[in-house]
Amino acid sequence: MSGSIHNNKLILKVTAAYSLFCESQKNKSIQAYYKNLIDATNIFTKALQEQDIEQLFELEKTAQEFDYQRTLDAEKRRNSLTALETIRNNWINCQNPNFVRRHFSKAHSGIGMATKPVKDTAMDTNIQSQCKKLAVLGSGLASPAEKSFYKIRQDCLKFIGKQHNLMINQHLGLSKSQGLSR
Numbered sequence: 808m809s810g811s812i813h814n815n816k817l818i819l820k821v822t823a824a825y826s827l828f829c830e831s832q833k834n835k836s837i838q839a840y841y842k843n844l845i846d847a848t849n850i851f852t853k854a855l856q857e858q859d860i861e862q863l864f865e866l867e868k869t870a871q872e873f874d875y876q877r878t879l880d881a882e883k884r885r886n887s888l889t890a891l892e893t894i895r896n897n898w899i900n901c902q903n904p905n906f907v908r909r910h911f912s913k914a915h916s917g918i919g920m921a922t923k924p925v926k927d928t929a930m931d932t933n934i935q936s937q938c939k940k941l942a943v944l945g946s947g948l949a950s951p952a953e954k955s956f957y958k959i960r961q962d963c964l965k966f967i968g969k970q971h972n973l974m975i976n977q978h979l980g981l982s983k984s985q986g987l988s989r
Contacts, residue, residue: 841952848952851959855966863963864895870960874944887940894933894964898971901927907978924976934968 847870854862868891875884900906912920938961945957 841950844950844952844956848955848959851956851963855959855963858966858970860898860967860970863967864891864898867891867960867963870956887937890933890937894930894937894967897927897930897933898967901930901971901975901978904978907975911975911979921979921981924972924981925979926972927975930971931968934964937964 851863851866851870854866868888871884871887871891875881875887901910911925941957941961941964945954
């Protein structure tokens, strides 16, 4: 009888030890996950410091793939990637001064060209929409690593928007401090 009691106790102890071992492995995976997110945040931070907008677009596309792999929502993934591609195409198009002048002269026909700095409201709206999605993804998460990851991505998108508007105004000959600078 005592052998059976010892065996049962051993089974309980081994089971508990195995359960703790499995839990510790999960914790190691979680710690590795957090470390990878911190590393990813640092990569975004470096690209932002270097003001490498093309790199920021590539990083955000990769990060969006990560976001929606976890949710398995193909429709959200498509919508988000399409919105990012729209932002990127707008950025690329507006690097051409002739495109910007043509675009804004059409948009302002009948009221005259602007004499004060303008904003590309379509671009701003798309960026705000993307930032809201990132805020939602980061808001329910408890980990500081996850929150930082989503926050830096919002900062990068806002930086792109700010640079976009500066570039447009430069192409139009507008300066915030001087109004019309042509």
